[in-house]
Structures are given as structure tokens and as C-alpha cells.
Amino acid sequence: MKAPLSVEYRLPMSFLHRIVPGYRPFRYVGEKVACNLCGSREYAVLGTRDRWLNPLTNVICTKCGLIRVDPMPTDAELDRYYTDHYRLHYQSTMEPTPKTIERGKKGAEARLAYLSGLVKPGGRVLDIGAGGGEFLAEAKRLGYEVEGVEPSVGFARYAERAYGVKVHISPLNKIDFGDRKFDLIHSFHVFEHLRDPFASMKLVHSLLVPGGYFFVAVPNMAENRTPTGMFHFAHVHGFAYESLRMMAEKAGFEWVQSESLRAAQVFRRLETPNPDWFRFPNHAAELEKKFRESGLLKHLLTADPYRRAWRRLVRKLRERKLQKTA
Secondary structure: EEEEOOOOOOOOOOHHOOOOOOOOOOOOOOOOOOOOOOOOOOOEEEEEEEEOEEEOOOOOOOOOOOOEOOOOOOOOHHHHHHHHHHHHHOOOOOOOOOOHHHHHHHHHHHHHHHOOOOOOOOOEEEEEOOOHHHHHHHHHHOOOOEEEEOOHHHHHHHHHHHOEEEEEEEOOOOOOOOOOOEEEEEEEEHHHHHHOHHHHHHHHHHHHHEEEEEEEEEEEEEEEEEHHHOOOOOOOOOEEEHHHHHHHHHHHHEOOOOOOOOOOEEEOOOOOOOOOOOOOOOOHHHHHHHHHOOOHHHHOOOOOHHHHHHHHHHHHHHHHHHHHHO
């Protein structure tokens, strides 16, 4: 690994922070790292701006297709960001709002409707990235024994206060679970935030009972969106279905077959990792090509941005109605 960069890397304020509530720049130094999945140092640059049009370089590993921020923030920098800045930066609040609570509840109900068919109520569930506790609350209501992990103090305290659930205010790798093992570990849009997602997947493996299940969802970098809109300082890694599955299999899981090949999947714990985890050798080239061929004009000539805008409008109108009746 090369030495940390000597020049401080700053996400400067853009004009957007004047009109987007909660937008804040974040200072970090970072360092050059190898690919977290395959260890290669070969990469291609996908973009040099984030969704706010601030300088942020994202690269793709040309061997396996895992995307990462370059330079990569250090552990200490990420701890500081997620403890004190992330919720305000990303959601403009340090505690859940009626909007985020409503979204969290609907998502939790939908996921548990499926997951309860794999792990029966009464099992032990760990939620990594518990947020305001909506998934924990729904799992508790269904009869599971629950606890969560959430580094944001305001969100974790709200979950404890509102739902009476146990939430560890700490990164996952700093928690002592003793001899406790879990039947299901749930993680919704967390692993893209981790500096070392592979180490965290191995830790998840060690925390599950034999044959236990791991639900993991991350933003899908293979979907049809403008490249810049998919880049965010908080998302230090970027996955597609292929890279997510390869990382999970390398960490000791097997894929639970699904018709939906998105970056949201269920895996089952195996006793030993699959030595043939590198099952998508063409993925990196295909994903890089997708980014190369993407552009704002081409994107606007498809139906995708308009469908997304319509869904967002309907959701916001529903949430506004909810706020008025709260």
C-alpha cells in the first residue's frame, strides 16, 4: 500500500449547499488502497465529480468490477464522518423525521414478509445500520429477539426510546458480542459505506449460526442512471449484483437463488468459503463499458429518469400528507 497522500483532499462547498438543506463539505486526507475484493491495484477512472458537482474520484477495479473512492478515507476519518456528519450531510437531520420513519417502516415490512419465511419468529436478529429502528421494531413485533448497530447517536437513541430495542452506538467491528450468534443478520444500504466491506462480511459470517442467513442490500451501480448521480462521498464502495455475490461467496456464503439479479440478495452461511468465487470474469469490462457509454443527454432520452421522477413525486406527496396528519 502506498503512503497516504500528503496533500489534503477537500470536498469544497458548491453553490448547491445554499439551496440544499443539510449539505456540508467534509475534509479528509485518505490514502491509496488496493481493491477490497480481489486485491488488484489496476483500475480505471469512472468519474471525477460527485452528485453535488464537487471533486470526487471514483475508480473501478478492472479485474473484478468493484468500484471505490480514490483516495480512500481512513478508518478514523470515516468514524468521524458517520458519528458527527453523515446524517446531517445526507438527510439534513440528526434524528429520524416522519418521512424517514414512514419509508423505513414500509421497507422493513416488505423485507420481513420475505425473510420470515427463511427464519421463523423467535430467532435472533441483528440489524447492521439500524437507523431509526424501524426494521428492529417490525421484527420485534413479529416475535424476533432483536438488537442493532448504528453509529449515529441521534438515530440510535431514537430507536431505543421509541421502540425499546437494544442498539450499539459503534462500528460493527468494535462491538463485543460475546458468544451470541444470530439466525439472521440484516444490512440495508450499509456495505457501500464501509472502507473494508470484505472484512465486515467475514465478521458477519462469524456472528451467524451454522446455516444462518445474511440479507444485504446496496445501491446497484449497474442500474441506468447518470454516473455523477451515483457518486457520493459516503459511498466509498460501489457494487453490482456480480461483485456483491462474489464478495459474499469469498467470505463464506452461498447465494440463495433469486429471480431478481439486483444488488440486494440473501446469502446462507457455509462452513468454508467457495474457492471458485471469481465467477464473473467479464463483469468489470461490462460495467466499465456501461459507464463509458452513459451520459446526461443519452440518459434523458430514455424513460428511466421520468419514471424515477414520477415515483419520487408520488412518494413526496404521500409523505407530505403524512406530515400534515401527524
